[in-house]
Amino acid sequence: MWIRREERLAMSYFGQEESIFSQYGTNVEQTLATIAERYIGANPSHPFVYRLFNREGFTRLHDYRYDMDLAKKWPDMRNGQVVYTWAKLWMDQPAELNFGMSCYGPAKVYVNGKLAYASNISDDVAPERKNVFRAMLNKGWNPVVVQYLKTASGCGGQFGTGSYKNFPLHFMNPTPEREGWEGWIYSEPTERDLLPLLADGLFEQDNALRWYPSAQWSETELAQGTFGRQFGTVAGRSALAWTKVESLLPGTQAISWRGSHEGSIALYINGELAYSAPASGEFCVDAELLFGLNNVVVVSECLGSRWGFRLQGAEVSGDVAWLQPVPVKGLADHWLYLGTFAQEKVPAIHELGEMHHVYDDGGEGTYWRADHPETWVRPYLENPLFGKWNYPLGVTLYGLMQTGAALGRQDYVDYVLKHIEQCTSVDAYSLWDAARYGAPGVNNQLALMDSLDDCGSFGATMLTAARFHEPEGARAVAGRIAHYITQVQDRLQDGVLYRVRGSVDFMKDTLWCDDLYMSVPFMCRYFEFTQDASILDDAVKQILLYKKYLYMPELQIMSHVYDFKFNKQTEVPWGRGNGWVLFSLAELLLTLPENHVQRDELLAFFRELCAGYLRLQGTNGLWHQVLTDPESYEETSCTSMFLYAFARGIRLGWLTDAQPYVRAVRKGWEGLTRISIDKHGHIYGVCRGSGYSFAARYYKDELSWLLNDTHGIGIVMLAGVEVRSMIRDLQSK
Missing domain, CATH: 2.60.120 (Jelly Rolls)
Structure with a gap:
């Protein structure tokens, strides 16, 4: 019998002798310490890098592309002349990256001397269109040259990173005279073909043209x-x-x-x-x-x-x-x-x-x-993770911080505080930097906040961290986030948070169960921080409204997305999306006063969801990427969130018939230690960041897992912390 490729992957993340279970069995403390120390060791607490930047060069747009309007730089340029812009990119490892180009006229992009993009006659007259292309970059420096041709329509383009949310690319000046400067240099207009001359390491004074912006003073x-x-x-x-x-x-x-x-x-x-x-x-x-x-x-x-x-x-x-x-x-x-x-x-x-x-x-x-x-x-910010602000890191740091508190490891907590404060302490500066230069060099998602992803998850962790030590600038950041969620983020007439726009067109007018985690935990922490009951009531409202749109009562689980373009659910029960819902509900119930008028309604919903998820636990103790499809791969992050909520529900008495859930937690934690966590603390089987689809096969066949993805590291640690608390509580009873 043939075995599907997806099943082979799910069954063989690593050999059993490589598992954390082979070292420590189901010992929670040792597993948590191994995960935490691997993460900290792989992401040292490097500070920001300071560089020079010439303001007379190209500033950036909101999406981090450089606005290279060369007709403004050279208003007397003749049609038929060309201008070259020149920079370089550093890569720690070879990678294929997305780039984006909107043309003011004909343009060609060369990466490492090879043509990576050439505009066509349609691109040349559509500056509003963003043309995305991919190019392979080598380890080390990669020279990038853009050749712009002047026509009557203009000259230049908007060029740069194609994925600015997670990977805003900072281009560097390419010549030895400006080594270490950020940005591009550009040539005077010419009829000459300079491509053969624009090699890495060429001095400006040896070149055939003058390069701008000027870096030297006149006499x-x-x-x-x-x-x-x-x-x-x-x-x-x-x-x-x-x-x-x-x-x-x-x-x-x-x-x-x-x-x-x-x-x-x-x-x-x-x-x-x-x-x-x-x-x-x-x-x-x-x-x-x-x-x-x-x-x-x-x-x-x-x-x-x-x-x-x-x-x-x-x-x-x-x-x-x-x-x-x-x-x-x-x-x-x-x-x-x-x-x-x-x-x-x-x-x-x-x-x-x-x-x-x-x-x-x-x-x-x-x-x-x-x-x-x-x-x-x-x-x-030139670190891959440390000092970055985004929602998966919000969960990662939450897990690491709670692990430090549970194990008495102040060094873990201090690492988290240092990461958070590196972001919050520069918040005022990054807003100023964005206003001055178009897009900031640090805090890109926080400074240019335009979605729940940019604020709620990390913001909740920031406010939790304030229990240990209030990070510099955290109070102002929290206020900005609260204002965004309550006053700026799009809502329907009934008050439910939804996405009226998206990074791609098909995401417009949709409601994602993910967004409960991007909002509700922050609302809970902000209520604790300010005692503003209205924001806690809003969190309650969001949970119940998301139930209205996404709950599938026949299965007692959630659809991933409601699409208002079709006025229907996608009816696909994606694992992590469901995990976000139960995780967020568990955070709300922990914060909600016992006498809150809607607490019983929320507890009933929590129990319904838990019953639905309990029925779908897989043979090995893990839940699957598509919850109702056991042929989809065993997914680590949703498993961890279900265990987290189950263990908390057992410990706090939310689950009245606790025994089936105790068995599920024990089985699930052993499954994670056998299947998802190796003896070095690497985390396997975490679904990468998702889009959405009405087709379950997208989640099953296209939405693959990544090693040590930050969507899962912290969630695994949080599950371990709750499992440990549950075990201790049951032992004490």
Whole structure:
């Protein structure tokens, strides 16, 4: 008898000797610790990367594509001329990626020297159309060149990442002169074919054309002084320069610095005033450095047409090294600059190390920059997972945090808090960055919030984390999320949350059971945080309205989606979608006051769903990708959510006939440890992020599982935590 490919996969995630069960049996604590430590080890807590960016280059659109309108850059360009844009992308591993292009005229995209996309005559006159294509990228640097032809319709395009929600691509300047800078460079108009010349590592000065935006000052600009060329010369305005000096000798050592300045000057070392003068002149500073890093700050006020300072080499009794105040990719020297300010708004010296801080300049706000034309410092998230804000990571961190609390592992909790605070502390900056540059380098989903996915799941984890330590910025973020869910997210007339639009057209006008988890747990946590009963009542309302649209009473389970284009359910019981419903209902029941008028109705629904899911548990203890199809693969994330809710329902008395559920939990946990978790803590069998379909075969045959997918890691840990609590509770009784 032939075995279907899907069945082979489900039966053989790994050999039984490789399972976590072969090491620890069903021991929950050891299993949880193994999963947690693998995840933390694979995703170290790296900070954001700071890079230089030239604001006279291309800014971005909401979907992270760069707006390359070259007819605006070169208004006198002739029809028939071409302009080249040039950048490079780094890849840790070979991968095929999506790219998106909307054309203002004819365009060709070359990746690693090979043609990846060429517009057709229809694309050339349809700038509103996003053309998605795929290209293979190699490990390491991948040069990307776009050739734009000028016609009467225009020149250029909107080009960049095709999947901005999860993978916003940051392109880097390609030439050695701008190594480490983010963004693209572009050529002057030409009739020449430059493609053979645009090789990785080519210097701009060796090229046949001039490249823009300009990275170097003109002689006239250089003569205006350090501050004058960057900020202009408005009398009475002040600016700051910041660097660090490392003293390599123990104790203290004397220094003697000489220099000159135009405008007033105040020089601070480690926050202490070392020298000041009210007008231009020369100076000599005698001071002491401490062992290690020393902050050096220059504050100056503009008094005339030249404005700046020069600090010459130090005469010291030991060795010193000049260092950048924070590591900035592309910064060739060691100074950062900030300005300009009216006298009453000059930042305090102790504030300058806060790189997530936008400084009040009396206008739109300002941030650090470098001594190049219109060149600013910006943070970028370049970690695959740590420091990212998205809904699967919200569940992952929730599971890791609860595991740390259950096992008494403060290091797990601290890791979660650090991840969350890396996001929340830069929230105000990322909003400013998005307004200034089109799309921020960090917090892309939080800053450009436009769906429940972007806020509710991670927001709920953030508020749970606040029980341990309130992350910096969390209160403001929570308020923005609550406002979005209650005031902005689309609803039908009856108040139910739904999707009036989607990332693709077919998702428009749909209601997904997934969205209960993207809303209800946050509402519960926000109620606990603020005691605003209205948001808890809204959570109750959502559960009951989703039941109205998605419940299939004959099976006592849920359809994945209701499609208002057809005014009917899809009638496909996707495993994880059902898991989200029961998981969210279990979170609500834990929060809901015992005397709430609708608590009994919700408890009855919880019991109905549990009965429906209990009947569908598979032979090995797991539930299947399509709940009613035992030939679909055994899926880990829905199994974990059912176990989580069952175990909680047993422990808290929500399930009055508990024994069948106790057996189901024991069987399910053993199934996970035998089938889904290997001895190294890797998680198998988690369905990848989904679309939806009226056809069950989409979920069964096309919606495959991924190794260590973040949709499942945290949920497995949460199931383990609840199973452990249930076992302890039953033992105590």
